[in-house]
Amino acid sequence: MPMVEPFLRVEGLCKSYGGLTALEDVGLTLEAGGFLCLFGPNGAGKSTLLKVLATLLPPTAGSVRVAGFDLEEHPEAFRAQLGLVSHQSFLYDDLSARENLAFYAALYGVPDPSVRAGELLERVDLAHRAHSPVREFSRGMQQRLSIARALVNDPSLLLLDEPYTGLDAHAAIRLSRQLRLLHEARRTIVMATHNLERGLDLATSVGILARGKVVFLQRRDQIDPEAFEQLYFRHLEAA
């Protein structure tokens, strides 16, 4: 039987800043349509890993492939697969929601940026605020708009770096609902978060990073959510 190439494959990934090692021999795979949740304390290397996956940081060693495209060999085709959401919105405060989305859609060469902006605003329930400047939006609304922005190019891999930061309970529930819908639409997602409960609720695979290494990686259906907190701290202490 032929081997099926995983949608995301990370092998031997290292990232150093001078003498400081941020990532050490990181390896992981994720099937198409999977939802990998990465947990870990501050400084574990989660954000660095996502920045390398997003092509914002060059790796010191190792390889990353997405949908068969190698990061070093085909950086443009690799980037075309990506959508990035962070706790920072990547939005221009003085432009309206529609102008922000239309700008990013045009940047990706979407044929009719304004129409695409309208579709995405509908999808994240912000069509009624299309013409309001982003600076007037609440944190939760900005995060929904940020997800819409990340979807302008219809990416096959969505990278989420601490997307729950600064959200109140209501906004966090809406975000989880949005992420579940995206996952149900067969989008592949990698999310770094501190929030064990929300992460476990959404993930199909779970990883723990500690001191720049992946110390745990397992399918979600093989994990007992009741015992996960203990398991998480056990791995952190052992690292």
Add this chain to the structure above:
Amino acid sequence: MTLPRQILLLYRKDLRVEVRKKESLIAMAFFGVLIMVILNLAAGLDRRLQAEPAAGILWVAILFSSVLGLGRVFAREKENNCVAALLVSPLSPGALFAAKALVNFTLMSFSELVLVPVFFALFGAGLQPGLPVLLLLLALVNLGFSAAGTLLSALAAGTRRNEVMLPILLYPLCLPLVALAVKSTGAAFGGRPLTEIRDLIESMAAFGLIYAAVGYLLFSHAVREV
């Protein structure tokens, strides 16, 4: 998307924000006028200045006030870390550099629409404006200053004290261009013909093109450090 279209898209976006906020343009024009008024008071209200000191005053007002705009144009991309989204997109870093340099060029040109008439109102007695030559000199300085300023504002944005770092880096780098500008403007104000300052103008154009070429080539490295 082609490079010119990427540049145009970014340029229009930045101008739209600037037209809405007007923060850079107003700050630049106000600061430039303030410098000239203070220097006018210091020089003596009714005193006629020689051509070269007058040229120096014009360029001090333009270049000191321009830094306020140069810093803001790139700082705007750092707010909410928009620069990260641009770097993940198919945008060429060269297009980002060219668009930002073009925005800076435009802002400098618009602030000069205020500063140059104010300069002639305060210091113009006895000077020969020579408008076509002055416009050429303004365009060349704007080219060099906006190109160097765009590259350095991206570098400075990666430091903790970016607003302090930009002028510290920019003025020494642009010193040859500024010296040439003062010399050639002084000569033009003194009524010397274009042919006599042709060498100076060619040198200014060369500096402008070098800053633009170096900025275009190095910008991808500068912007990744942000």
